[in-house]
Amino acid sequence: MRLQDLSAALSDLESNHRLRRRATLASPQGVDIVVDGQSYLSFASNDYLGLADHPALALALQQGVERWGAGSGASHLLTGHSEAHQRAEEALARFVGREAALLFGSGYAANLAVITSLVGRGDAVFADKLNHASLNDGCLLSRADFQRFRHNDMAHLEQLLAASAARTKLIAVDAVYSMDGDEAPLPALLALAERYDAWLYVDDAHGFGVLGGGRGAAAEHGLASERLIYMATLGKAAGLAGAFVAGEGLLTDWLVNRARTYIFSTAQPPALAAAVETSLRLIEEGDERRARLAQLAARCRERLDGTRFAGGASRTPIQPFIIGEDAHAIRLADSLRRQGYWVPAIRPPTVPENGARLRISLSASHEPAQLDALLDLMLQASG
Structure with missing residues (x-):
């Protein structure tokens, strides 16, 4: 688009009450x-x-900067993976009861990483109609057969799964839907994943820290399965920034080797990672x-x-x-x-x-x- 086209398009957004401005x-x-x-x-x-301005988190960040400096300076696979990142990942995995965890700069990056690394041409991904945009983008970029089921409609999802002859299947959902606040029926979703030999990928951006005693929506329902891949963000209830994916060690090893948003991104500042354990303590005591x-x-x-x-x-x-x-x-x-x-x-x-x-x-x-x-x-x- 040319500049004049951008100007006209922005004017059109404004006339339709769709123009967004930052405060x-x-x-x-x-x-x-x-x-x-x-x-x-x-x-x-x-x-x-209410942790974003918590004094203990601010102090943990300050101490992290004093120990690790301001930036990581490299991707995780070069020299950007510090002891602070490693300790944070181990603490996060323990906290949510999974074998391993992997840090990402954002939930958006994590969603793109997981979906595009696990499915591709010849595979199928099944997504709730009200999923977050980042999940949808991951589905589209994966080039897998992208099928959307009616919101929280397990019968519709099962019809789609049963009709699919895809080599690999992945179900992607939000645990708590960001614009409505309602929740995905995770036990029923996991049962379908087991029945139809599919992965279940859960974006728990809005449940982590709040549900399951703070350990998230999967913990709320007592779910544990090799098929369950769990993602949560650290910039909401946790009061920091970034995200993590938790699951089997083989899964995180695969992501380290194949997830483009992980491989080709500079690691988040180690000071942020150094504050994760303090955040988890505050959540646990919350x-x-x-x-x-x-x-x-x-x-x-x-x-x-x-x-x-x-x-x-x-x-x-x-x-x-x-x-x-x-x-x-x-x-x-x-x-x-x-x-x-x-x-x-x-x-x-x-x-x-x-x-x-x-x-x-x-x-x-x-x-x-x-x-x-x-x-x-x-x-x-x-x-």
């Missing part, structure tokens, strides 16, 4: 934030346990934080019961407030912003057409009265 945060991440010089109560981050999250989610469900938004309330920190029309969602978000609440509008293509919404992201640092005040305004404004 500049002038404070540490948390419930109380400063954006573009104004103070807000935020319900927009994925900092579910039962009180998780209890507060559960209470807030229950309060949200209670307040929305009997309203047109009742069907969206979940038991996770993600509470969708589905509006429908893009312009209406933007107006509501702007109205809340003028009253001191930061709850951005989520629009297509992040969500389906006519599915624009305000997504309330709960944190253990929120007070019940703060949530009630927000819900009062949202329910009143939406009529």
Whole structure:
């Protein structure tokens, strides 16, 4: 596209209420934030346990920089794999009960790595309709037969699996869906993977730290299988950045040798890896934080019961407030912003057409009265 084409396309996005602009945060991440010089109560981050600004994590990072410097300087396969990375991977594997783990710079990179390394031409990948964009991109880039099943519809998935003659099959799902907060039926999915000789790849970006005593959605259901490949991010409930994939040692060895986003990326700063054990300790000790999250989610469900938004309330920190029309969602978000609440509008293509919404992201640092005040305004404004 030429520059004039970009200009016209951006104007078209703006006229259709789809143009996105960044806001500049002038404070540490948390419930109380400063954006573009104004103070807000935020319900927009994925900092579910309130660890992003935790003093113990900040100290661990500082000590990591003092020990390891600022950057890794190389990929893991050259000289970028430090003792800090190795210890973090071993700690993560123990924490989620798997044989081995592998660090990545982001959940996006991890998803591309796993899917494109395990399936290709002649294989098939089966993905939930509401999967995160990074899972879909991994499926497309793999060049495998990409089949999507209706959201959480196990009968539909089984039909697709039974009809497939692919050499290798992989089922890819989010454990907790980022725009709706509902959960994948992991035990049923694993049963289908066992029945049809398939891998089950679980992206637990929004469950790690929150579900299963902090150990994630697989632990919540007591799942353990060689077929189960587990991925979680460290930039949400864990309060840091990056991601990890956990599974059998043979799997991580294969990824080290075949995952392009791992092989051809500079390793994340070792100071980040050095802080992982502190994050895991805080997560393990975070039962009180998780209890507060559960209470807030229950309060949200209670307040929305009997309203047109009742069907969206979940038991996770993600509470969708589905509006429908893009312009209406933007107006509501702007109205809340003028009253001191930061709850951005989520629009297509992040969500389906006519599915624009305000997504309330709960944190253990929120007070019940703060949530009630927000819900009062949202329910009143939406009529």
